[in-house]
Amino acid sequence: MTAAIRTQSLTKDYGGGRGLFDLDLEVAEGEAFGYLGPNGAGKSTTIRLLMGFIHATRGSASVLDLDAVRQSVEVKRLVGYMPGELPQFGGLRGREIAAHFGALRGGVDQARVNEITERLDLDLGLKFRQYSTGNKRKLGILLAFMHRPKVLILDEPSSGLDPLNQQEFFKLVHEAKAAGTTIFLSSHVLSEVEQVCERVGIIRRGRLVKVARLEELHEIRVRRVEVEFAGQPMPELFRHLLGVENVESSQHRVTFTARGSFEPIADALAGHHVVNMASHEPSLEEVFLTYYEDQPGEAEA
Amino acid sequence: MIGWMAWHLHRRGLIGFGVGGFFGSFFYGAAFQQAAGTTAQSQAAFGRSISLVAKQFAFLIPLPVHPETLGGYEQYKWLAGAIIIMMIWAGLNGVAIGRGDEDRGLSEQWIAGGVSRTRLLLARSAAFGLVLLVACLSSVLGIIAIAPAVHQDPNVMGEILKALSMFAGLLAGYAVALLISQLPAERQTATAFGIGALVLLLILNGIADTVQSASWVGVVSPFHWMERTSSAAPGGSFDLGATLGLAVAAVLLIAGAVPLFLRRDIGNGLLTWRGRAHGAVRSASNNMMLRLPFSEGLWEQRVGLMVWVVSTLLLGALMVSVTKSVSDALLADPAIAAVFQHAASGPVYAAILGLLWFGFALLLLAGYAVVQVSRWSAQDQEGRVEMLLSAPISRTRVVIDRALEFGSASLLIVIAGYLGVAATAPGSGLNLDAGHLFRASALLWPFALAFGGLGVALVSRWPRIAVPFLAAFAVVEYILGDLAPLLKMPDWVANLSVFHLYGSPLTGATSWTPVASMTFVFLLGFGAALVLMRRRDVSSA
Numbered sequence: 001m002t003a004a005i006r007t008q009s010l011t012k013d014y015g016g017g018r019g020l021f022d023l024d025l026e027v028a029e030g031e032a033f034g035y036l037g038p039n040g041a042g043k044s045t046t047i048r049l050l051m052g053f054i055h056a057t058r059g060s061a062s063v064l065d066l067d068a069v070r071q072s073v074e075v076k077r078l079v080g081y082m083p084g085e086l087p088q089f090g091g092l093r094g095r096e097i098a099a100h101f102g103a104l105r106g107g108v109d110q111a112r113v114n115e116i117t118e119r120l121d122l123d124l125g126l127k128f129r130q131y132s133t134g135n136k137r138k139l140g141i142l143l144a145f146m147h148r149p150k151v152l153i154l155d156e157p158s159s160g161l162d163p164l165n166q167q168e169f170f171k172l173v174h175e176a177k178a179a180g181t182t183i184f185l186s187s188h189v190l191s192e193v194e195q196v197c198e199r200v201g202i203i204r205r206g207r208l209v210k211v212a213r214l215e216e217l218h219e220i221r222v223r224r225v226e227v228e229f230a231g232q233p234m235p236e237l238f239r240h241l242l243g244v245e246n247v248e249s250s251q252h253r254v255t256f257t258a259r260g261s262f263e264p265i266a267d268a269l270a271g272h273h274v275v276n277m278a279s280h281e282p283s284l285e286e287v288f289l290t291y292y293e294d295q296p297g298e299a300e301a
Numbered sequence: 302m303i304g305w306m307a308w309h310l311h312r313r314g315l316i317g318f319g320v321g322g323f324f325g326s327f328f329y330g331a332a333f334q335q336a337a338g339t340t341a342q343s344q345a346a347f348g349r350s351i352s353l354v355a356k357q358f359a360f361l362i363p364l365p366v367h368p369e370t371l372g373g374y375e376q377y378k379w380l381a382g383a384i385i386i387m388m389i390w391a392g393l394n395g396v397a398i399g400r401g402d403e404d405r406g407l408s409e410q411w412i413a414g415g416v417s418r419t420r421l422l423l424a425r426s427a428a429f430g431l432v433l434l435v436a437c438l439s440s441v442l443g444i445i446a447i448a449p450a451v452h453q454d455p456n457v458m459g460e461i462l463k464a465l466s467m468f469a470g471l472l473a474g475y476a477v478a479l480l481i482s483q484l485p486a487e488r489q490t491a492t493a494f495g496i497g498a499l500v501l502l503l504i505l506n507g508i509a510d511t512v513q514s515a516s517w518v519g520v521v522s523p524f525h526w527m528e529r530t531s532s533a534a535p536g537g538s539f540d541l542g543a544t545l546g547l548a549v550a551a552v553l554l555i556a557g558a559v560p561l562f563l564r565r566d567i568g569n570g571l572l573t574w575r576g577r578a579h580g581a582v583r584s585a586s587n588n589m590m591l592r593l594p595f596s597e598g599l600w601e602q603r604v605g606l607m608v609w610v611v612s613t614l615l616l617g618a619l620m621v622s623v624t625k626s627v628s629d630a631l632l633a634d635p636a637i638a639a640v641f642q643h644a645a646s647g648p649v650y651a652a653i654l655g656l657l658w659f660g661f662a663l664l665l666l667a668g669y670a671v672v673q674v675s676r677w678s679a680q681d682q683e684g685r686v687e688m689l690l691s692a693p694i695s696r697t698r699v700v701i702d703r704a705l706e707f708g709s710a711s712l713l714i715v716i717a718g719y720l721g722v723a724a725t726a727p728g729s730g731l732n733l734d735a736g737h738l739f740r741a742s743a744l745l746w747p748f749a750l751a752f753g754g755l756g757v758a759l760v761s762r763w764p765r766i767a768v769p770f771l772a773a774f775a776v777v778e779y780i781l782g783d784l785a786p787l788l789k790m791p792d793w794v795a796n797l798s799v800f801h802l803y804g805s806p807l808t809g810a811t812s813w814t815p816v817a818s819m820t821f822v823f824l825l826g827f828g829a830a831l832v833l834m835r836r837r838d839v840s841s842a
């Protein structure tokens with residue numbers, strides 16, 4: 001399968017450690033890829049580089065084997081883009097904005113416009129300034145989907161939508177995916193990505209720290225352990241153990257996360273009166289949070 | 302909070318008008334001796350000639366007071382023109398504070414942060430007032446600094462009192478625009494009406510100054526009350542009552558804007574047409590104007606553009622209708638008649654109309670270029686260009702469409718001006734040569750394109766600073782066009798000014814050099830825009 005999106009050593013250095021650094025990424029044609037990271041991690045910079053809005057300091061990016069900068073017009077003929085926030089269109093009405101962007105793209109089917117607006121319950125008769133945040137997002141969805149693109153680049157697309165419209169939006173994405181469209185969905189919310197993506201990349205401080213299938217992330221052996229003592233809890237028993245983090249205690253209980261073997265924990269508990277001990281697999285959200293958080297000493301680096 | 306706002310929200314205007322004001326007054330002061338000579342006799346003769354010629358500009362600029370002195374010359378040649386430019390700037394700020402802050406989401410942020418609407422409007426007005434005061438003082442500081450070097454007394458108190466009078470008048474102009482901006486639904490419409498109101502007040506003052514039976518209409522114009530202070534000239538007067546009156550009017554108008562701001566919704570004007578309830582619209586518009594970016598731009602600014610077109614048409618007609626009476630009054634003075642017979646190469650009425658209307662039309666078109674660039678700059682910063690580039694169109698196309706949009710709009714304004722003059726001239730007793738009138742009007746277009754080309758280049762690379770840069774360029778070009786002949790600068794220096802390049806086509810001989818030069822400036826700007834746009838990062842962030 002060929003790559004719909006490919007970046008090689010893609011770097012945009014804004015100075016002061018800000019930007020995107022040495023991004024090597026491949027998204028296959030027809031794949032739904034989630035691009036996760038906290039605010040300011042470099043998600044929007046990546047998207048702007050793919051769309052040819054900004055120029056890379058070094059490295060390259062291509063979409064469907066077309067160079068993102070040199071063949072920018074051809075790229076955008078094939079791409080549907082939804083920005084994190086639509087710009088101000090002031091006094092233009094929704095139908096005027098749709099007509100304008102439809103004309104710029106060419107070949108937009110009026111029936112497709114009608115279908116999307118009907119499904120999202122979007123009134124194109126209103127002026128842009130009269131739209132609520134949710135309606136502006138719906139208009140953004142319409143502009144991204146109306147020409148049936150081969151690649152969808154979506155920047156936090158469902159934020160601001162009510163649950164009903166979120167469902168409708170995810171249906172649209174699933175339909176596009178079923179029709180062979182490649183999805184590149186940027187978000188800082190896991191639940192948004194979980195709805196449609198089978199593979200995710202996690203970006204932090206401008207660097208890609210993990211690319212994995214969703215189920216792989218589930219399999220990472222980080223466990224939440226809960227130990228109940230007969231008497232006073234003894235958190236100090238675990239604080240210095242290898243692979244143990246986030247030690248907390250309350251009443252008779254001590255909880256912590258543990259990676260790797262349980263043997264050091266069992267050794268530490270030897271000779272102590274333990275009433276109960278439980279181990280849980282953490283939620284996917286917690287797994288992501290471990291990637292989001294700065295490692296000790298990293299912030300200063 | 303006021304100091305923070307003044308610096309963070311107005312620093313470009315503060316630097317532009319502060320530095321520009323200082324150097325403008327400095328250079329006009331430095332040019333005085335070159336123009337007037339160094340002896341008392343030559344300066345007196347210079348003053349007499351200025352007074353004679355000034356009568357033809359009385360429609361726009363008040364008559365000079367002691368133009369044979371540095372202060373009087375500066376007050377007439379520099380401050381009178383600077384006041385008009387600064388009034389447009391004050392008006393743009395009135396609308397920006399009244400409505401622009403809302404489009405940028407700033408008003409909501411402040412109000413959500415616990416700032417009351419009343420406090421917000423008053424604090425924003427006080428912050429701009431602070432910036433305006435600095436700009437007014439800067440515009441007279443240059444002359445105080447240069448006075449010893451040209452062996453003239455620095456009339457410090459008179460200059461400062463003149464600056465205070467300007468401050469009060471300009472603040473009143475700001476307040477007019479602020480008040481009007483509360484009414485229309487759109488910011489663009491508010492800009493058109495706010496600036497249109499200030500231009501109307503300028504015209505009313507012109508009518509009051511030139512038509513004796515209508516002198517009463519000037520009382521509503523801040524220009525009229527500012528003219529009553531002439532303290533920058535030795536022997537001039539400071540009208541305390543007029544200055545205080547302007548200040549009180551400004552405060553009352555700002556206070557009047559507060560209840561309107563309290564009454565209306567954020568992001569909407571007070572006079573909003575609700576329209577009838579209709580069923581939800583699901584389909585895109587069939588409007589052909591939306592098919593291309595340049596025609597979409599014209600469609601989007603249709604109300605503002607219509608105001609420009611109609612205002613230009615009416616102004617052209619008005620100027621023509623007063624030309625004969627103004628000319629006859631002037632020519633009744635044998636000395637002025639002699640000046641015109643000697644200086645004007647064509648018919649006298651045409652020569653006076655050329656100065657009265659076409660000189661003003663140049664400023665109007667330069668102003669339109671600044672307004673248009675301001676619109677593109679706002680769109681760029683709001684993310685419109687990024688969104689446009691998300692469609693399959695190239696950056697080259699964006700630049701071409703901007704040039705087409707500006708070219709079409711400025712052509713409409715030029716045509717409106719031509720029609721206004723051509724339709725009114727026969728009935729006004731002016732026997733204008735049709736060919737010369739067409740040529741003089743047609744030449745306004747390459748003049749506008751020259752400014753448009755530069756504006757497109759600036760906004761393509763530096764959208765945040767394009768507006769103050771273009772405005773400063775217009776001022777420098779105007780000053781250069783004005784001073785170059787006085788200072789007997791070489792032709793190539795004078796020809797650096799687009800205002801000078803335009804020349805006097807209504808009475809002068811036909812020459813293709815100005816057309817070629819102005820077209821070259823446009824092409825240079827356009828070419829630079831293509832290169833600069835291709836290289837820059839486009840981002841709303």
